[in-house]
Amino acid sequence: MIWRWPLARPGSLRWRVLMATLTGLTASMLLAGWLLSSLFKEHVTRQFRSELTIHLDQLAARLSVGPQGQPVMDSAGLTDPRWQRPLSGRYWQVDERRAQPTQAGARIGVLRSRSLWDGTLELPPDVVADGSVHTHTISGPAGQPLLVVERSVHTAEQTQTVWTLIVAADFHESEQALQSFNGMLTAALGAMITLLTLSAVAQVWVALSPMRALEEEAAAVSNGSQQRLTRTYPSEVQPLVSHLNAALDAQAEHLSRAKTQAGNLAHALKTPLAVMQHAADHALTDADASVPPVAQALAQTVSQQVELARKQVDWHLRRAQAAARAGLGKTSCSLWPSLASMVRVMGRVHADRRIRFDLPEPVSPPLAVEADEQDLHEMLGNLLDNACKWTTTCVSIKLEITDAHATVLVEDDGPGIPPSLRRDMLMRGVRLDESAPGSGLGLAIVNDLAHLYNGSLVLGSSSAGGLSAVLTLRRLSQPSDGVPTVGA
Amino acid sequence: MRVLLVEDEPTLNRQLDMALQQAGYSVDVSVNGQDAWALGDTEPFDAVVLDLGLPQMDGLTVLRRWRSSGRHMPVLILTARDNWHDKVTGIDAGADDYLTKPFHTAELLARLRGLIRRSSGLSSPVLSCGPVQLDTRSGLVTLDGQSINLTSHEFKVLAYLMHHPGAVVSRTELTEHIYAQDSDRDSNTIEVFVGRLRKKLGASHIETVRGLGYRLVAPS
Numbered sequence: 001m002i003w004r005w006p007l008a009r010p011g012s013l014r015w016r017v018l019m020a021t022l023t024g025l026t027a028s029m030l031l032a033g034w035l036l037s038s039l040f041k042e043h044v045t046r047q048f049r050s051e052l053t054i055h056l057d058q059l060a061a062r063l064s065v066g067p068q069g070q071p072v073m074d075s076a077g078l079t080d081p082r083w084q085r086p087l088s089g090r091y092w093q094v095d096e097r098r099a100q101p102t103q104a105g106a107r108i109g110v111l112r113s114r115s116l117w118d119g120t121l122e123l124p125p126d127v128v129a130d131g132s133v134h135t136h137t138i139s140g141p142a143g144q145p146l147l148v149v150e151r152s153v154h155t156a157e158q159t160q161t162v163w164t165l166i167v168a169a170d171f172h173e174s175e176q177a178l179q180s181f182n183g184m185l186t187a188a189l190g191a192m193i194t195l196l197t198l199s200a201v202a203q204v205w206v207a208l209s210p211m212r213a214l215e216e217e218a219a220a221v222s223n224g225s226q227q228r229l230t231r232t233y234p235s236e237v238q239p240l241v242s243h244l245n246a247a248l249d250a251q252a253e254h255l256s257r258a259k260t261q262a263g264n265l266a267h268a269l270k271t272p273l274a275v276m277q278h279a280a281d282h283a284l285t286d287a288d289a290s291v292p293p294v295a296q297a298l299a300q301t302v303s304q305q306v307e308l309a310r311k312q313v314d315w316h317l318r319r320a321q322a323a324a325r326a327g328l329g330k331t332s333c334s335l336w337p338s339l340a341s342m343v344r345v346m347g348r349v350h351a352d353r354r355i356r357f358d359l360p361e362p363v364s365p366p367l368a369v370e371a372d373e374q375d376l377h378e379m380l381g382n383l384l385d386n387a388c389k390w391t392t393t394c395v396s397i398k399l400e401i402t403d404a405h406a407t408v409l410v411e412d413d414g415p416g417i418p419p420s421l422r423r424d425m426l427m428r429g430v431r432l433d434e435s436a437p438g439s440g441l442g443l444a445i446v447n448d449l450a451h452l453y454n455g456s457l458v459l460g461s462s463s464a465g466g467l468s469a470v471l472t473l474r475r476l477s478q479p480s481d482g483v484p485t486v487g488a
Numbered sequence: 489m490r491v492l493l494v495e496d497e498p499t500l501n502r503q504l505d506m507a508l509q510q511a512g513y514s515v516d517v518s519v520n521g522q523d524a525w526a527l528g529d530t531e532p533f534d535a536v537v538l539d540l541g542l543p544q545m546d547g548l549t550v551l552r553r554w555r556s557s558g559r560h561m562p563v564l565i566l567t568a569r570d571n572w573h574d575k576v577t578g579i580d581a582g583a584d585d586y587l588t589k590p591f592h593t594a595e596l597l598a599r600l601r602g603l604i605r606r607s608s609g610l611s612s613p614v615l616s617c618g619p620v621q622l623d624t625r626s627g628l629v630t631l632d633g634q635s636i637n638l639t640s641h642e643f644k645v646l647a648y649l650m651h652h653p654g655a656v657v658s659r660t661e662l663t664e665h666i667y668a669q670d671s672d673r674d675s676n677t678i679e680v681f682v683g684r685l686r687k688k689l690g691a692s693h694i695e696t697v698r699g700l701g702y703r704l705v706a707p708s
Contacts, residue, residue, distance in 0.1 A: 267541050270568035271497045273590035278503040281593040306590050314570055341576045348579050349586060352602050354611075374573040381572025 013211070014204055021200040029189045037182050044174050045147070049135055052149045056133065056167045059092050063165060065155050071096075071163050073111050086117040087142045089170030093121045097152075097162045110163075116141060121148065121166055128152040128164060140170065147171040210237045221248065223332070223370075223476055262317050269313050277306045318378065318445055332476035333373040334366045335406055339397065342380040346395075350388040358396040367399075369406050369473040371453045376473075379449050382442035383410045383469050390414030391466060401475070405455075408471045411462035422459040446471065489534040489604055489647055490514040490665045494524040494550070495566065496542050504537065507593045508600075512627050512643050514668045521545025528554050532664050533561045534651075535604050537596070540567040540578070548581045555582035562603035564596075601625065608651040615650040618706030620689055622650050636688050641666060645681045649694065649704040658701035 009015065062074040071094050075083070082090035094111035109120035119141035128134050133151045140146040148168040154161065210233050220226045228248055229241045283291045283299035291299070343357045369376065387395045391412035400407040417425055426447040446469075447457045455473040462468040491513040495501040501517055508515045516531065518524040521542035528536060528550070540547035551563055562584040567574065570588035578586055584607075585599050601613065601624045615622045619632040629636045629646065638646065644666035649657060659678045667673045682702055686694055692707040 266570065267568035270570075270589040271500060274568075275497065275499045275503065277590040278500065278507070278593055282503070282507070285594070310590055318571065341580070342572065345572070345575050345579045345586075348584055349575070351585070351606055374571065377573040377576055378571055381575065385572075 014208055017204050017207075018200060021204070022197060025193060025196050025200065029193050033185055033189045036185055037178075040181050040185075041178050044178055048147055048169065048171065048174050049149060052147060052167050052169055053133055055092070055169075056149050056151055056165060059167060060151065060153055060165050063094065063153060063163070069161070071111050075113075083113045083115055085115055087140075088115045089140065089142070089144060089146075089172070091116045091121060091140070091146070091166075091168045093166040093168075095123075095164040095166065097164055121146070121168055123148060123150060123164075123166065130154075137171070138168070140168065145171045145175065147174075210234050214241065218244075227252070258320075262320055266313060266317055270310065273306050273309055273313075276302055280306065315445075319448065331370070331372045332368040333371050333376045335369050335376070335399070335408070335473075336360075336363045336367060338373065338376045339380055339399075339408065342377060342384050343397070345381065346384045346388050349385070353388065353391075355388055355391060356394040358394060360397060360399045363399065363401070367401060367406055368476045369453075370455075370476050371449075371473055375449050375453070379446045379471060380408065382446045383408070383471060386442050387412040387414075387467070387469070394464075396462070396464075404475055405472050406475050408473075409468060410471070411464065411468045412466040413462065413464035414466040416461055416466045417459060419461075425459060426457065443469070489644065489651065490516070490532070490668065491600065492516050492518065492524065492528055492531070492533045492536040492538075494518045494521075494537065494542065494547065495539045496520060497539075504593075504596070507597065508537075511597050511600075512640065512647065513600075514644060514666055514671070516668045516670075519543075521547060521550045525550045525553055527669070528559055528561070529557060531669060532661070534648075534665060535600055535607070536561055536563045537600065538563050538565055538583075540565060540569065540574075548578065551578075551581045551583060562607045564599055564603055566591075566596075598625070604651065610651065615647075615653075617650055617653055617693065617704050620646075620650075620693060622647060631689055638685075638688065639681075641677070641681050642684055642688075645678065646685055646689075649702065653704055656697045656700045656703045661701065 058078075059073065062077060064072045064074065066072045073092075073094065080090065082088040083092065090113075092113045093109055093116065096107040096110045108122070109116075112120060121138065121140075123136055123138065126134060128150060130152060133149050136148040136150070138146050138148055146168040148166060150164050150166045153163040153165055213231055214229070214233065214237060217226070217229045217231060221229065228245050231241075232238070233241050280299040280303040283295055284303065340359065340362075343359050346355070346357065371379070384395065384397075387410050391414045394413055396409075396411040398409040398411075400409065425443050443457070443459070450457045450471060450473065453473060455471065458470040458472075460468045460470065489512070491508055493501065493504055493508060493515050495504060495517075496519045498519070501519060505515050505517050516527060516533070518527055519542075522544040524538070524542065524547075525545060527533075538547050538551060542550070547565065547567070551565075554561075554563075563582065564585045564587060565578045565583040566587050566589065567578070568589045575586045584603050587596055587599055605611070605613065605615075605624060613624045615624060621630045622628075623630075624647075627643065629638055629643065645662060648662060648665050662678050663673055666678075682694055682696075690707065693704060695703045695705050697703055
């Protein structure tokens with residue numbers, strides 16, 4: 001299992017899910033914070049106002065009108081020392097207003113608490129109906145914020161004069177409490193966001209773990225170490241896996257049909273070619289020389305064209321088959337068993353030559369290379385066949401393995417190829433010596449297939465003076481042919 | 489030497505049949521896998537030329553069945569599928585050699601000769617027994633370097649004996665290996681062919697082992 005940081009790059013599924021979760025979470029927390037803060041503020045304000053209203057009622061009960069019609073406050077019963085201490089933050093005041101706001105004669109601060117000292121409370125001019133209580137927020141004499149409640153008081157005798165009783169208190173402490181609450185609320189919500197974010201990351205990590213498993217399996221299919229998706233996935237992902245497997249099966253079936261059709265095409269073309277070749281051979285080697293010269297020339301042409309047609313068919317069929325296989329993505333194959341199989345075939349095909357094959361010891365663990373098994377057979381077969389055709393006594397095969405590549409070195413003790421002609425040997429149909437049987441396609445096919453699998457073929461001189469062919473292919477971690485051990 | 493030719497394409501079958509007979513082989517032909525399997529499973533052949541793409545039963549199945557039932561005659565596979573993977577499959581199924589279409593008749597005959605020779609434990613294409621030599625490539629028989637003219641049947645008898653030097657070969661065995669299945673077989677004619685060979689090569693080259701058959705020996 002490959003561990004990856006859960007916050008993937010922007011645009012990924014992981015990123016989208018996390019961003020959507022975080023956005024919703026943050027918005028919800030902000031809304032919750034605003035609501036809680038507002039409710040708390042409302043509650044504190046209501047409590048404060050309620051307390052002031054009680055004081056207002058007490059003061060109203062102690063307010064009376066003197067003989068000259070002036071207001072008189074019985075302050076003896078006001079026990080709260082803050083009414084007396086200057087600028088204590090707790091104030092009361094009585095204003096005189098006219099029944100009509102446009103009438104002259106209104107006075108502010110007709111009576112006021114001692115705590116106001118020389119100052120007065122300046123309230124916005126408004127008309128307070130009987131029995132109603134108005135609330136204001138103003139700046140106090142010491143600059144502190146004040147919550148103010150006021151109500152009107154009037155007597156039946158003084159119809160043109162309205163007394164406004166005002167009680168104010170410092171709201172600063174309540175605001176501090178509110179700020180403290182907001183601070184704690186912010187910290188709590190922040191912690192909650194953090195925890196929920198971590199929880200969301202964990203959920204995304206767990207929820208997307210099947211996708212990571214799917215990615216690993218898809219990579220294994222892509223690099224050829226397995227043919228299908230084999231694990232069991234959650235019900236939400238399993239239909240996708242089933243469709244992918246169906247597509248892989250269909251592609252494999254398509255390849256199989258293509259290979260069969262290619263084989264059938266080869267058979268359909270080559271059998272008539274064999275008939276023509278045989279007829280031409282018969283005409284050219286007729287013992288009693290009854291075949292006229294014109295017919296012999298015709299037979300010669302037929303023989304040449306049959307050989308040319310065979311080359312073309314072989315070349316294009318191999319290319320088509322290899323391209324079809326390569327289209328399926330990376331495939332891998334165990335190298336040593338294929339090598340051993342090809343040496344066994346060479347021993348039969350070139351039995352008359354009594355060639356000695358120096359084959360390396362089996363490789364353990366199995367050495368897998370990036371190549372389809374058929375193409376690997378084709379590459380090794382052509383290399384070994386070419387070496388067998390030209391060698392005198394021995395064909396030597398060596399394996400060189402690095403972390404990334406596997407190299408097959410095939411050497412013979414034949415005449416070799418001059419350096420200037422080696423590049424030409426990798427071109428289609430080039431033969432340096434017509435005396436040995438062959439099409440001139442073998443090394444070119446190996447070269448083409450090697451490049452198809454991101455490998456290479458290099459020709460050189462062997463230590464015995466013959467040709468050395470170095471085939472390099474990429475290593476893969478595990479063969480897709482399921483060969484458990486080498487040398488089987 | 490008796491060869492089974494299995495090829496479903498009529499023209500190629502006829503051409504190969506003719507070429508093999510001209511090369512001195514007794515040829516049985518089959519055009520489908522089922523008949524080929526039955527023939528190869530019951531008749532003694534010195535070699536088989538087997539096409540892979542056959543009706544009724546494919547060539548590889550025929551070959552595997554022969555091998556699993558202990559039939560070990562050399563088999564040359566003839567097929568249009570020219571890739572090494574198929575060759576591996578063919579060789580692993582029990583084939584001894586592989587020839588892809590189209591091919592030259594001479595190459596087919598050369599490979600067939602090599603197969604038959606190697607199955608008898610012989611390496612040289614020129615078979616020798618004392619002064620008698622048989623060049624399998626040209627079909628030329630010489631005695632002390634002088635060419636000897638042999639009829640087709642005389643050649644077949646001598647070729648079979650020279651592929652089994654020192655072994656006692658019964659008349660029945662000789663009959664089975666020089667006549668194709670559809671031929672008018674008469675084991676008595678073997679005595680006639682052996683008699684003619686003794687006249688041409690010298691009586692001492694072919695011994696009669698009473699009650700058992702004949703043995704090719706190099707005269708001391």
